[in-house]
Amino acid sequence: MTIRFGVIGTGAIGREHMRRITQKLLGGEIAAVTDIDLSAARKAVEELGIEARIYPEEELLADRSIDAVIITSWGPAHEASVLAAIAAGKYVFVEKPLATTIEGCERIVQAEEKIGRRMVQVGYMRRYDRGYQALKSVVACGELGSPLMVRCTHRNAAVDERYTTEMAVLDTLVHELDVTRWLVGDDYAEVQAVFPRRTKYAHEALQDPQIFLLRTQTGIVITAEVFVNCRYGYDIQCEIVCEEGTVSLPAEASVEFKHDALHKRAVPQDWKLRFADAYDAELQDFINQVERCNEPQGPSAWDGYLATLAAEACVRAQKSQGWESVTPGISQPKFIAGRV
Ligand SMILES: NC(=O)c1ccc[n+]([C@@H]2O[C@H](COP(=O)([O-])OP(=O)(O)OC[C@H]3O[C@@H](n4cnc5c(N)ncnc54)[C@H](O)[C@@H]3O)[C@@H](O)[C@H]2O)c1
Numbered sequence: 001m002t003i004r005f006g007v008i009g010t011g012a013i014g015r016e017h018m019r020r021i022t023q024k025l026l027g028g029e030i031a032a033v034t035d036i037d038l039s040a041a042r043k044a045v046e047e048l049g050i051e052a053r054i055y056p057e058e059e060l061l062a063d064r065s066i067d068a069v070i071i072t073s074w075g076p077a078h079e080a081s082v083l084a085a086i087a088a089g090k091y092v093f094v095e096k097p098l099a100t101t102i103e104g105c106e107r108i109v110q111a112e113e114k115i116g117r118r119m120v121q122v123g124y125m126r127r128y129d130r131g132y133q134a135l136k137s138v139v140a141c142g143e144l145g146s147p148l149m150v151r152c153t154h155r156n157a158a159v160d161e162r163y164t165t166e167m168a169v170l171d172t173l174v175h176e177l178d179v180t181r182w183l184v185g186d187d188y189a190e191v192q193a194v195f196p197r198r199t200k201y202a203h204e205a206l207q208d209p210q211i212f213l214l215r216t217q218t219g220i221v222i223t224a225e226v227f228v229n230c231r232y233g234y235d236i237q238c239e240i241v242c243e244e245g246t247v248s249l250p251a252e253a254s255v256e257f258k259h260d261a262l263h264k265r266a267v268p269q270d271w272k273l274r275f276a277d278a279y280d281a282e283l284q285d286f287i288n289q290v291e292r293c294n295e296p297q298g299p300s301a302w303d304g305y306l307a308t309l310a311a312e313a314c315v316r317a318q319k320s321q322g323w324e325s326v327t328p329g330i331s332q333p334k335f336i337a338g339r340v
Pocket residue numbers: 008009010011012013014034035036037040057072073074075077095096097123124125171271275
């Protein structure tokens with residue numbers, strides 16, 4: 001059976017996911033597409049040369065021939081689309097963040113809970129990255145002893161004027177908030193933000209770089225640097241320091257240059273190349289599960305909720321410059337219990 005997808009939001013990553021489902025992955029097709037700007041949806045369909053229907057979101061969700069939706073609109077629009085898709089009985093793959101508010105995430109968790117099974121997978125693709133998976137298995141096997149500290153670096157080459165100080169958390173740091181909790185199998189207790197000297201490349205209203213300290217419930221301390229105007233490229237690092245040794249993300253496979261008395265290696269310029277295999281793997285897994293009428297197995301609505309919960313505390317910490325606690329207001333639904 002081929003899974004018929006509807007895509008909501010045809011910006012940068014929406015078009016990337018449409019292309020990978022059409023050209024690379026098995027078992028899915030893009031059958032319908034929408035965007036708040038329908039001309040953008042039309043352009044995306046024409047560029048890819050596919051025969052997908054283009055219509056407003058309500059009609060797409062009412063279309064019974066659509067099995068699942070991919071939500072790749074702006075973060076603040078995610079909640080309404082996820083809730084409407086669950087109500088229409090569609091499986092949902094939603095890009096991060098699940099929703100930009102805690103209340104929005106809670107409403108999504110509760111909507112799934114009413115049905116009593118998972119319908120939603122959140123696009124925290126790093127869990128499908130081979131390097132992060134290797135880190136997790138090293139920590140889980142216990143050879144290095146207990147994790148004590150984690151050092152994360154998240155650098156983007158540049159951002160535009162629309163990118164705000166809060167987005168450094170809600171759009172960027174959320175990846176570390178999800179993946180670090182998954183790596184060490186522990187939830188956050190409190191967070192703090194520290195602002196270094198601003199780079200001259202940040203626009204006036206943006207604090208860049210920023211450093212976040214996160215303490216987990218068992219006392220692991222994570223430092224996470226977000227620097228979104230680093231100029232030289234897309235640079236993601238992670239080192240876990242344990243009692244008996246350390247483990248770090250492997251260097252990416254990229255060509256090396258020896259030229260003019262220098263030894264150089266290319267740095268990816270954005271997320272598209274750095275995580276291409278992880279995006280493929282997360283969507284292929286989603287297709288495979290939906291095809292078997294199984295629940296999605298990737299990051300759940302509960303994971304999405306906990307990432308946004310920690311993000312909201314980080315935004316408070318940006319303002320207070322002190323420690324802020326991370327306290328869930330709802331309990332983990334039984335049907336996803338135990339799946340960290
Ligand atoms: N997992 C990742 O590494 C990764 C990478 C890039 C983007 N993202 C996430 O994907 C989402 C989209 O990011 P992007 O870079 O493609 O943004 P973008 O600005 O390029 O595209 C967003 C698109 O959504 C459309 N849109 C906005 N509101 C809408 C609504 N209510 N209904 C339908 N369409 C709507 C816009 O018109 C635009 O075409 C964001 O949540 C972002 O955080 C994730």
